[in-house]
Amino acid sequence: MGTEDPTAFSESHPMNGGDGVLSYARNSWAQRGAVDSAKQMIQQAIADLLDIEKLKLESSHKFQLADLGCATGTNTFFAVQNIIEAVDAKCKLYSSKHWNNSQSLGLEYQIFFNDHVGNDFNTLFRSFPVLWQYFAAAVPGSFYGRLFPKRSIHFMHSSNALNWISRVPKEVVDINSPAWNEGSIYCSGTANKVLDAYSTQFKNDIETFLDARAQELVGGGLMMLILAGLPDDVLLCQTLIGKSYDILGSCLVDMANKGMFSKERLDSFNLPQYYPHLDEMKEVIPNNKYFSLERIETTFGPSPRDITSNIEMWASLLRSGLEGIIGDQFGNEIPGKLFECYSKKHAENRFSFDEVKDLIAFNIVLKRKYS
Amino acid sequence: MGTEDPTAFSESHPMNGGDGVLSYARNSWAQRGAVDSAKQMIQQAIADLLDIEKLKLESSHKFQLADLGCATGTNTFFAVQNIIEAVDAKCKLYSSKHWNNSQSLGLEYQIFFNDHVGNDFNTLFRSFPVLWQYFAAAVPGSFYGRLFPKRSIHFMHSSNALNWISRVPKEVVDINSPAWNEGSIYCSGTANKVLDAYSTQFKNDIETFLDARAQELVGGGLMMLILAGLPDDVLLCQTLIGKSYDILGSCLVDMANKGMFSKERLDSFNLPQYYPHLDEMKEVIPNNKYFSLERIETTFGPSPRDITSNIEMWASLLRSGLEGIIGDQFGNEIPGKLFECYSKKHAENRFSFDEVKDLIAFNIVLKRKYS
Numbered sequence: 184m185g186t187e188d189p190t191a192f193s194e195s196h197p198m199n200g201g202d203g204v205l206s207y208a209r210n211s212w213a214q215r216g217a218v219d220s221a222k223q224m225i226q227q228a229i230a231d232l233l234d235i236e237k238l239k240l241e242s243s244h245k246f247q248l249a250d251l252g253c254a255t256g257t258n259t260f261f262a263v264q265n266i267i268e269a270v271d272a273k274c275k276l277y278s279s280k281h282w283n284n285s286q287s288l289g290l291e292y293q294i295f296f297n298d299h300v301g302n303d304f305n306t307l308f309r310s311f312p313v314l315w316q317y318f319a320a321a322v323p324g325s326f327y328g329r330l331f332p333k334r335s336i337h338f339m340h341s342s343n344a345l346n347w348i349s350r351v352p353k354e355v356v357d358i359n360s361p362a363w364n365e366g367s368i369y370c371s372g373t374a375n376k377v378l379d380a381y382s383t384q385f386k387n388d389i390e391t392f393l394d395a396r397a398q399e400l401v402g403g404g405l406m407m408l409i410l411a412g413l414p415d416d417v418l419l420c421q422t423l424i425g426k427s428y429d430i431l432g433s434c435l436v437d438m439a440n441k442g443m444f445s446k447e448r449l450d451s452f453n454l455p456q457y458y459p460h461l462d463e464m465k466e467v468i469p470n471n472k473y474f475s476l477e478r479i480e481t482t483f484g485p486s487p488r489d490i491t492s493n494i495e496m497w498a499s500l501l502r503s504g505l506e507g508i509i510g511d512q513f514g515n516e517i518p519g520k521l522f523e524c525y526s527k528k529h530a531e532n533r534f535s536f537d538e539v540k541d542l543i544a545f546n547i548v549l550k551r552k553y554s
Numbered sequence: 555m556g557t558e559d560p561t562a563f564s565e566s567h568p569m570n571g572g573d574g575v576l577s578y579a580r581n582s583w584a585q586r587g588a589v590d591s592a593k594q595m596i597q598q599a600i601a602d603l604l605d606i607e608k609l610k611l612e613s614s615h616k617f618q619l620a621d622l623g624c625a626t627g628t629n630t631f632f633a634v635q636n637i638i639e640a641v642d643a644k645c646k647l648y649s650s651k652h653w654n655n656s657q658s659l660g661l662e663y664q665i666f667f668n669d670h671v672g673n674d675f676n677t678l679f680r681s682f683p684v685l686w687q688y689f690a691a692a693v694p695g696s697f698y699g700r701l702f703p704k705r706s707i708h709f710m711h712s713s714n715a716l717n718w719i720s721r722v723p724k725e726v727v728d729i730n731s732p733a734w735n736e737g738s739i740y741c742s743g744t745a746n747k748v749l750d751a752y753s754t755q756f757k758n759d760i761e762t763f764l765d766a767r768a769q770e771l772v773g774g775g776l777m778m779l780i781l782a783g784l785p786d787d788v789l790l791c792q793t794l795i796g797k798s799y800d801i802l803g804s805c806l807v808d809m810a811n812k813g814m815f816s817k818e819r820l821d822s823f824n825l826p827q828y829y830p831h832l833d834e835m836k837e838v839i840p841n842n843k844y845f846s847l848e849r850i851e852t853t854f855g856p857s858p859r860d861i862t863s864n865i866e867m868w869a870s871l872l873r874s875g876l877e878g879i880i881g882d883q884f885g886n887e888i889p890g891k892l893f894e895c896y897s898k899k900h901a902e903n904r905f906s907f908d909e910v911k912d913l914i915a916f917n918i919v920l921k922r923k924y925s
Contacts (some may be wrong), residue, residue, distance in 0.1 A: 200676075245703040291703040295691060300682070304675045305571075308694040311671070318702055320666060320691040323679040331689055332616040332662040 196508040198254040200303025221409050221546050222265045228548040229269035235277045237403045247336050249295040251326040252344020255306045263294050292317035327391050331399040342409040349388045351453045352380035368432040369454040372418030385457040389467045397473035402553035412459045417540045419458050434524035444513050452512050464545050478548035483541050498526045567879035569625040571674025592780050592917050593636045599919045600640035606648045608774045618707050620666040622697040623715020626677045634665050663688035698762050702770040713780040720759045722824045723751035739803040740825040743789030756828040760838045768844035773924035782913045783830045790829050792911045805895035815884050823883050835916050849919035869897045
């Protein structure tokens with residue numbers, strides 16, 4: 184809603200649009216792993232937790248589903264299809280129990296695809312599956328604010344989006360602050376004050392996110408959240424992502440030294456991303472008056488060694504997600520040169536990627552309490 | 555819905571995207587006149603016909619509104635604002651009667667902006683009013699098919715969109731048919747068989763449109779349709795639009811003669827637009843088991859003489875609406891040259907525009923029966 188102007192409380196860094204070689208649509212195969220690994224959990228959660236009677240699905244004939252942070256596809260279509268199939272299966276089971284037949288309930292699905300206003304929704308629409316079995320709608324705006332009317336959604340899904348926090352904590356890019364993140368473009372985990380600032384922002388964001396969703400979900404509605412995180416003894420700088428961001432940061436330093444942009448511009452840049460540890464997740468996703476925590480599981484994503492066997496492909500994946508934010512900060516001519524430098528340096532430092540630690544994925548299922 | 559693939563039953567010719575000098579967003583001022591003239595009718599219809607109790611607005615707190623054929627703005631925002639203000643006013647009146655205060659009912663508005671999959675929704679989203687007081691969603695697809703779940707919309711609005719029929723009748727571009735529209739690119743009204751073919755297509759389309767809307771509107775929901783039409787004794791070729799299309803057609807003949815595309819390609823081209831007479835409208839918008847016809851009024855739009863005082867501006871307006879369909883048929887290099895030719899020929903034939911007849915606008919209000 185405009186009264187809660189997304190730009191006022193949340194930075195917008197859309198994934199690369201279009202469907203070219205540098206598009207997010209063609210470079211989101213790593214994120215796909217997270218969607219696949221969550222498939223079974225979604226199916227089980229719907230089988231166990233979806234209460235067809237209390238949701239009055241038999242009389243309303245409508246099932247409304249939202250994917251938050253959908254980008255431009257195609258992962259969002261797989262996720263949506265998973266959920267629809269699981270709801271269909273549950274409905275058939277319900278019919279066979281109550282009506283002694285295995286008909287579906289004739290539910291009509293309405294799917295809301297959400298992402299920032301700047302997301303390339305045109306590409307999303309044009310890449311819809313040929314036979315999509317639902318009514319589709321795109322909802323522009325930050326999910327760190329309200330997106331839907333009260334009690335209007337039965338199922339919320341968000342995959343790999345909540346790692347993007349709503350903004351970079353101000354203090355980490357303030358050279359006068361003790362939390363200044365000197366010499367780094369991300370929350371590597373090595374500087375405690377930086378980590379605290381990011382962690383606080385993440386927690387506040389999740390709280391804001393859950394407050395909004397609590398209003399939008401119907402009582403008994405379900406929410407599946409998938410986000411990447413860190414095993415307890417791992418810092419982000421020890422992972423593939425962290426090592427890649429270190430190289431990117433080093434390339435940016437080189438470019439600043441060559442005078443392609445000012446050192447101040449570099450100092451004022453950090454990535455608004457956070458990868459929480461399990462204990463943080465447990466703290467931030469509470470049982471409260473709105474939600475019951477039904478499941479929280481951790482899984483491993485695709486092995487980084489598989490991902491980085493092709494540096495160009497990995498660089499394209501990074502670029503598809505970061506080009507927008509880097510272009511906004513340094514100018515649109517920078518990302519091309521930056522990722523050239525990245526590929527070169529990554530190849531030179533290939534050995535350092537032999538020892539990277541794996542990220543984990545949190546798969547979380549929440550149920551909106553009836554109230 | 556994909557199962558009713560829009561391309562299977564409806565051609566898609568989106569208005570020009572973006573916000574450049576040739577964009578629809580900057581060239582839709584003539585259509586704006588229709589929106590303004592309907593403003594008062596919308597307000598009155600909502601005041602008289604919206605039944606807050608039967609719609610259960612007090613308990614649901616939601617009001618769902620769709621604009622069908624929204625293009626890229628900004629007219630759609632004005633129309634939506636009109637409707638919201640009228641519903642708000644009605645709610646306040648209701649409160650003051652029932653609760654002796656003039657509070658609003660705290661309704662949350664959800665607005666669905668619909669147009670073809672190929673519409674430039676990115677531009678639409680980026681041109682949202684700064685303070686938009688509603689939850690916005692874009693719905694891609696042809697309105698000659700289902701767009702929303704059953705009984706999910708309280709108010710439907712469509713302005714200047716239903717003149718685009720779902721397809722050109724096949725026979726008018728078939729040189730072996732008696733209804734072949736020889737030497738013309740549109741339904742000028744002079745050839746009876748052509749007129750019949752277009753009129754039949756229009757009536758079928760409106761029927762399809764109404765069938766879909768009957769399912770999607772809640773009982774008691776309202777629909778406001780605005781479309782351009784012809785006074786009883788006027789043919790389209792006597793209007794500004796018709797004379798402009800004659801010039802466009804003549805330019806296309808010139809270009810075919812120069813070998814810029816084949817004569818066959820020209821022969822297979824007609825515009826999928828229809829401008830009905832009042833008696834046709836009355837026939838096609840019936841009182842039936844789904845809808846009651848509450849209002850049908852005709853108004854005049856802005857005077858053509860005002861519009862064509864600036865030929866370049868008028869040519870830009872035409873181009874913003876037709877560039878897509880002409881590019882699809884003849885190639886993307888054609889529209890630029892075509893509208894150059896257009897401006898020149900229009901200037902040479904300026905005198906013939908002194909005698910154009912006015913179009914009228916139909917403003918129609920339908921109410922979905924309770925069932």
